[in-house]
Structure formats: C-alpha cells, structure tokens
Amino acid sequence: MEATGLTSDFQRRAPNRFLRAVIGNRKAAAGALILFVVAFAAAFPGLIAPDDPQAIIYAQNAGPSSAHLLGTTQLGQDVFSQLVWSTRLTLLVTVIVSAIATFISMIVGVTAAYVGGITDRVLTVLTDVFLILPVLPLLILLAAYLSPGITSLVIVLTITSWAFQARQLRSQGLSLRNRDFLVAARARGERSIYIILVEIVPTMTSLLAASFLALAVFEVGFAASLQFLGLGNSSQLMWGTMLYNAQQAAALESGNALWALAPGIAVAFLGAGFALTNYAFDEIGNPALRPVRRRRGRAAA
Amino acid sequence: MRYLARRAALFLVTLWAALTVNFVIPRVMPGNEAQAVLATFRNVNPAALHALEIEFGVNVRQNVVVSYFEYLKNCLTGHFGVTAQGVPVLSEITSKLPWTLGLVGVTTVIAFVIGTLVGILSAWRRGGRLDAILPPALFIVSTIPVFFVGLLLIYLFSVKLSWLPLGSNYDIGSTPSLSLSFIWDVVDHALLPGLSLVIVTAGLWVYSMRNNMITTIAEDYVKTARAKGLSSWRVMLDYAARNAILPNLTGFAMQLGYVLGGAIVIEYLFSYPGLGYLFYTASTDHDLPLMQGLFLFYTVAVLVCVLLADLATAALDPRTRDA
Numbered sequence: 029m030e031a032t033g034l035t036s037d038f039q040r041r042a043p044n045r046f047l048r049a050v051i052g053n054r055k056a057a058a059g060a061l062i063l064f065v066v067a068f069a070a071a072f073p074g075l076i077a078p079d080d081p082q083a084i085i086y087a088q089n090a091g092p093s094s095a096h097l098l099g100t101t102q103l104g105q106d107v108f109s110q111l112v113w114s115t116r117l118t119l120l121v122t123v124i125v126s127a128i129a130t131f132i133s134m135i136v137g138v139t140a141a142y143v144g145g146i147t148d149r150v151l152t153v154l155t156d157v158f159l160i161l162p163v164l165p166l167l168i169l170l171a172a173y174l175s176p177g178i179t180s181l182v183i184v185l186t187i188t189s190w191a192f193q194a195r196q197l198r199s200q201g202l203s204l205r206n207r208d209f210l211v212a213a214r215a216r217g218e219r220s221i222y223i224i225l226v227e228i229v230p231t232m233t234s235l236l237a238a239s240f241l242a243l244a245v246f247e248v249g250f251a252a253s254l255q256f257l258g259l260g261n262s263s264q265l266m267w268g269t270m271l272y273n274a275q276q277a278a279a280l281e282s283g284n285a286l287w288a289l290a291p292g293i294a295v296a297f298l299g300a301g302f303a304l305t306n307y308a309f310d311e312i313g314n315p316a317l318r319p320v321r322r323r324r325g326r327a328a329a
Numbered sequence: 330m331r332y333l334a335r336r337a338a339l340f341l342v343t344l345w346a347a348l349t350v351n352f353v354i355p356r357v358m359p360g361n362e363a364q365a366v367l368a369t370f371r372n373v374n375p376a377a378l379h380a381l382e383i384e385f386g387v388n389v390r391q392n393v394v395v396s397y398f399e400y401l402k403n404c405l406t407g408h409f410g411v412t413a414q415g416v417p418v419l420s421e422i423t424s425k426l427p428w429t430l431g432l433v434g435v436t437t438v439i440a441f442v443i444g445t446l447v448g449i450l451s452a453w454r455r456g457g458r459l460d461a462i463l464p465p466a467l468f469i470v471s472t473i474p475v476f477f478v479g480l481l482l483i484y485l486f487s488v489k490l491s492w493l494p495l496g497s498n499y500d501i502g503s504t505p506s507l508s509l510s511f512i513w514d515v516v517d518h519a520l521l522p523g524l525s526l527v528i529v530t531a532g533l534w535v536y537s538m539r540n541n542m543i544t545t546i547a548e549d550y551v552k553t554a555r556a557k558g559l560s561s562w563r564v565m566l567d568y569a570a571r572n573a574i575l576p577n578l579t580g581f582a583m584q585l586g587y588v589l590g591g592a593i594v595i596e597y598l599f600s601y602p603g604l605g606y607l608f609y610t611a612s613t614d615h616d617l618p619l620m621q622g623l624f625l626f627y628t629v630a631v632l633v634c635v636l637l638a639d640l641a642t643a644a645l646d647p648r649t650r651d652a
Contacts, residue, residue: 055465156339157346159583160635162627164590166350168612169624173358249474253594256476257609271476275598280484289484292477303472307465 056308062301069115077112081105081265089284099286102277107270107287111294114265118298121178121251121266125185126243130236132186133194138224138232140194141201152198158191167254176261181254185247192246193239200235204228234309241306248299252291267291332649336639340632347628351621352400355385356393363387366617370413377411381618384410409625410618412611418622422604429603433592436523440530441581447531448538449570455543464535471532475591479525479598486521494518522599526591533584534577541573548572575646582638586631 069076086100093099099107140151166188174180204210213223229236254260255268258276262269274280274288355363363385370378380403382388383396403409409418447467451460470478486492494517545551546569554568589605596605604623611619643649 153339153342157343160339160343160586160628160631161347161350162586162589162624162631164587164593165608165624165627168593168608169354169620172612172615172617172620173354173362245472249472252474253476253590256474256594257597258613280480280488285484285488288480292474292480296473296477299472299474300469303469307468 053308053311055304059301059304059308062297063305066115066119066298066301069112070119073113073116077109079106079109081109081113092286099284101287107290110265110270111290114267114270114291117178117264117266121181122244122247125182125247126240128186129190129243130193130240132190133239134197134229134236137194137197138201138228141198141205142224142228143220155191155194163188164253167250168257168259171254171259176259178264181251181260185250189243189247192243197235197239200232201228204231238306238309241302241309244302245299245306248295248302252295267295333639333643336636340636343632344629347625348401348404351625352384352397363617366615373411373415380408381410385617409622412619413614413616418619421619422622422626425602425604425607428601429592429605432519432523432601432603433588436526437530437588440527441534444531444534445538445574448535449542449565452539452542452546453565464539467532467535471529473529475525475529476594476598478528479522479595482521482525522595522601525595526588529591530588534581537577537580538573541576542569545569545573575642578638578642579635582634585634589627
C-alpha cells in the first residue's frame with residue numbers, strides 16, 4: 029500500500045521536521061534558548077546563586093562586587109540571589125495562568141463554534157465584552173478585593189486574559205465543523221462533550237501552543253505591572269515584587285540602579301523569550317508570513 | 330446598517346456588563362472589604378452614603394434585584410458616588426482628565442502613525458532590509474513592560490544625564506499659564522512618560538498593518554494602478570495603504586484599553602497627576618468608589634472610541650454596509 033506507507037513515513041518524520049524547523053529558524057532558536065535558561069534557573073536556583081535570597085546579613089546598599097554580583101538591597105540582601113530565586117514563582121505564575129486561560133478560551137471558542145446557535149451568540153458577545161473591558165484597570169479593581177498573593181494573582185490574571193484567544197479558537201473550530209471525521213462522530217451518536225474534547229481539541233494542538241505562548245508574553249508583563257504598583261505580596265520573591273521594593277526604596281535615584289534594573293531586564297528577557305518563540309511559531313505554522321528570500325536582480329518594485 | 334446596529338448593540342451590552350461588574354464584584358468577593366472601606370468614610374452626606382451602600386451591598390435590607398435597578402438608575406443619572414474624602418467621583422475624574430488625555434492622546438496618535446508607516450513600508454518592500462529589521466524589533470520591544478522602558482529612560486535621561494525631570498507634570502514653583510515658558514515646562518515633563526508609551530505601543534500596529542498590506546498589494550486594482558504607470562508612492566499610499574488601513578481602525582480603538590493600562594503604570598512611575606495616578610492612589614487608599622468609577626470611565630472611553638472607529642469604518646468601507 030503506497031499511500032499508507034507515505035502517511036506513516038510522513039508521521040514518523042513530522043516531529044523531526046518540526047525540530048529542524050525550530051533549529052533552522054533563528055528566532056525560534058533564540059527564544060528556546062532564553063526559555064531554557066529561565067527554566068533552568070527556576071528549577072535549580074541554588075546551583076546558580078547559593079546565597080540565601082531573604083537573609084539580611086550583608087552590607088546595605090553595596091555596589092556590585094565579586095561577592096555580590098548585582099550589589100545588595102537597602103536592607104542588605106543579595107540582589108543577584110533574589111533575582112535568581114524569583115525566577116521560580118514568576119515562571120510558575122506565567123505558565124499556570126497561560127495554561128488555564130488557554131484552556132478556558134479553548135472550551136469557550138470550540139463550544140461556540142461546534143454547538144452554534146444561541147450558545148454561539150452568547151459566548152461570542154461574552155468574549156467581545158471581555159476583549160473591550162480595559163485589562164489593567166479591571167486587574168487593579170479585582171486585586172483590591174483579594175488578599176495579595178500568588179493565588180489572587182493567578183485568579184485575577186486568568187479572569188482578565190482568557191478572552192484574547194477565544195475568538196481565534198472559535199474560527200478554527202468553525203472551519204472544522206463539517207469535516208468528515210466530525211460528521212462520522214455525530215453519526216456514531218457521540219455526545220457533544222466527547223466530540224469537542226476527543227475529536228476537535230487534538231487537531232488544534234499547534235494553535236493551542238501558539239495561544240499559550242501569546243498569552244505568556246503578556247502575563248509576564250501584567251503580573252510584573254500589578255506587583256510594581258504594589259498589588260502583590262512583597263515578601264513573596266518575584267521579579268515584580270523586587271521591582272516594587274526597589275522602587276519604594278528609590279533605588280534608581282539613590283545610586284543602587286542595578287537593584288531596580290536587573291529584575292526589569294529579567295522580565296523583558298523572559299517576555300522576549302516567549303515572544304520570539306511565538307513569532308517563530310507563526311512563521312513555521314503560516315508559510316505566508318515566512319520571510320521571503322530576496323531574489324537578486326529582481327526588477328525594483 | 331446591520332453592521333452598525335450590531336456594533337451599537339455590543340456597545341450597550343459592554344456598558345451594561347461594566348456597570349454590572351461594579352455591582353457584582355463587591356458581593357461575590359470573599360471577605361467584607363467593601364464594608365470595612367465604607368466604615369472609614371467620613372464627612373459624606375447621608376444620601377451619597379446610602380447610594381454607595383446600595384452599590385456595594387453594605388447595610389441594605391432590600392432585595393438584591395431592587396438594589397440593582399436603583400444602582401443602575403443612579404449610574405444612568407450621573408450619580409457615581411463620592412470618594413473617601415466626600416468629593417463626587419465624577420468631578421475628581423474630570424479634574425485629572427486633561428493630563429491623561431493630553432499624554433495618552435498625543436502618544437497614541439504618534440505611535441499609530443509610526444507603526445502604520447513602518448507596516449506600510451515593510452510590506453511594500455517585503456523581504457527588504459527594513460522589513461527584516463524593524464517589524465520584529467518593534468514587536469519584541471512592544472512586549473517589554475512599559476514601566477521597564479520608563480525606568481531605563483529615567484535612569485539614562487534623569488539620573489545619569491540630568492537632562493529631563495524625574496517626574497510630576499510641571500515644576501513645583503511654576504504657576505499654570507499660557508506663557509511659552511510654562512508650556513515648555515509641561516512638554517519637558519511629558520517627554521519621558523510620552524516616549525515610554527510611544528516606544529512600547531508603536532509595535533502594536535505594525536504587524537496587522539503589514540499583513541493587511543501584503544494581502545491588499547496582491548489585489549487586481551493595485552496591479553492595474555501599477556500598469557497605468559502611476560508613481561510607486563502613489564500606488565502604495567493612495568491605492569494599497571488606503572484600503573489596508575480600514576480593518577486597522579477598530580483594532581486601533583480596541584487597543585486603547587491596553588494603552589490606558591500602560592498609562593496607569595507610567596503615570597505612577599513618573600508621579601504624573603492624571604487619571605492613572607489617581608487610580609494608583611485610589612488603590613493604595615482602598616477608595617473603592619473611586620476605583621469603580623475610574624474603571625467605568627475607562628470602559629466608556631474605550632467603548633466610545635470603538636464606536637467612533639466603527640462609524641468611520643462604515644462610512645469609508647461600503648462592504649461593511651451590506652454585510
């Protein structure tokens with residue numbers, strides 16, 4: 029059977045080709061490298077920074093030295109070690125929120141597309157409303173009612189960000205609606221919930237991954253912004269709370285600029301990692317957006 | 330017309346949703362935050378306090394549904410309650426509005442023009458040097474949190490070089506007037522916060538504009554225009570860009586909420602006394618009525634802009650009229 033031989037060959041090679049596409053794409057490679065570095069710091073912070081990040085045992089407001097690569101805080105904590113140990117919660121919150129928000133947007137989008145009718149209209153309006161409501165003001169408002177901490181952060185970020193991808197997942201769901209395999213599933217008498225979760229969702233894996241990455245880019249920034257405004261728990265080590273503490277101590281103006289700049293650079297670094305990966309993902313998934321090789325000698329446009 | 334009717338319906342539903350969010354949040358959140366906050370209110374006249382109690386569900390013995398309609402009536406007649414100091418929320422907002430309007434308005438227009446132009450040019454010379462560098466660079470920059478850009482600018486221009494002021498809207502000593510020196514003072518103070526917002530938001534428009542342009546350039550009428558021997562600039566701007574910009578208008582308005590959010594952080598960072606700074610102080614003071622009023626105000630601002638963009642799209646693009 030020539031045809032099946034081809035398919036299995038294709039399937040066998042698919043992950044391989046994907047891997048090659050990632051490595052061949054410079055943006056993807058840079059993004060993946062950044063994410064790897066951050067994940068490593070989150071998993072083994074002690075290997076990189078053996079100092080206790082919370083211990084108040086060093087000279088106060090010290091400049092950078094070989095003992096304290098980024099100096100010390102106003103209280104006398106090691107800034108480098110705070111930076112490294114903050115990676116864990118920062119990455120964890122970003123990943124959890126992006127995963128839950130992607131899941132909700134998937135359920136809303138696919139249900140709207142598959143069930144159709146009045147359900148579709150209600151869910152679409154709900155999505156549009158959440159897209160228009162200004163995110164940061166809503167975040168601040170919600171945060172005012174909850175005690176500051178990781179759980180509150182995850183809850184408010186999820187509530188305000190699920191709508192971003194729901195629309196896109198709905199249109200993908202619509203395009204699948206009348207495919208043969210779904211008609212067959214309906215003819216078998218499967219329930220809607222089974223069809224959505226077992227038949228439709230697995231075909232959307234790459235789109236879901238792209239949604240996850242796109243959300244992660246913004247969650248990193250939103251989480252840090254909220255904490256920077258003082259709506260976090262400043263005793264939990266995250267880059268946003270470091271920024272808040274540094275800002276409260278007027279670190280920039282009082283000659284301890286690294287304390288404020290280092291966590292800012294870290295936030296931008298992680299955001300860029302997700303953004304580069306996402307950007308490359310778009311290019312791999314959508315050939316129309318791939319950079320065109322410029323042909324020499326082509327008539328000037 | 331069906332297009333406009335649908336958009337107008339969305340306007341009303343979203344407005345209603347924002348009003349309802351304000352009514353529901355104090356009731357579903359754990360703890361007695363609203364009660365604790367209202368207990369601290371002093372010098373507030375009894376009628377205003379009663380309106381707040383209805384909005385926040387404190388000390389009300391009536392049915393929730395009755396409260397809800399009373400609350401909606403209060404909002405629709407312009408009674409948005411009072412702040413912790415007893416000042417009407419609305420007058421507190423309008424007194425700070427000009428600073429934010431100036432800052433966000435000017436920077437958004439500048440960012441939109443820069444982003445759109447880069448999108449047009451990079452699509453026109455697709456695969457060229459500009460296309461290879463600027464769109465990805467602006468995209469990456471647009472993912473950097475705005476406060477970090479602000480911090481960097483403060484560090485460079487205020488702390489290291491001492492060229493520009495650290496914060497505030499004008500020098501403490503000067504009195505507002507229409508003199509040239511005062512206007513320069515205001516511009517001087519708005520430069521860094523404005524630049525931070527432009528840097529971060531310009532990238533938001535580049536991609537949608539570039540991708541719209543790429544599809545538009547492939548259209549027959551663009552080929553015809555070229556075949557007629559029109560100048561390259563004319564084809565690019567009058568034929569392709571003019572049509573490609575249409576879908577971007579609504580996107581422009583939708584992003585306003587994001588820009589306003591960025592402005593909150595920037596106003597806090599620069600102690601710039603606009604609505605964002607007011608929101609920040611309201612949140613540190615736990616002034617819930619002021620926060621809810623501001624949230625409502627932001628929503629209405631975004632909604633009005635979305636509606637204006639829809640009207641413009643309907644006027645400029647005949648395809649939307651019979652869609």
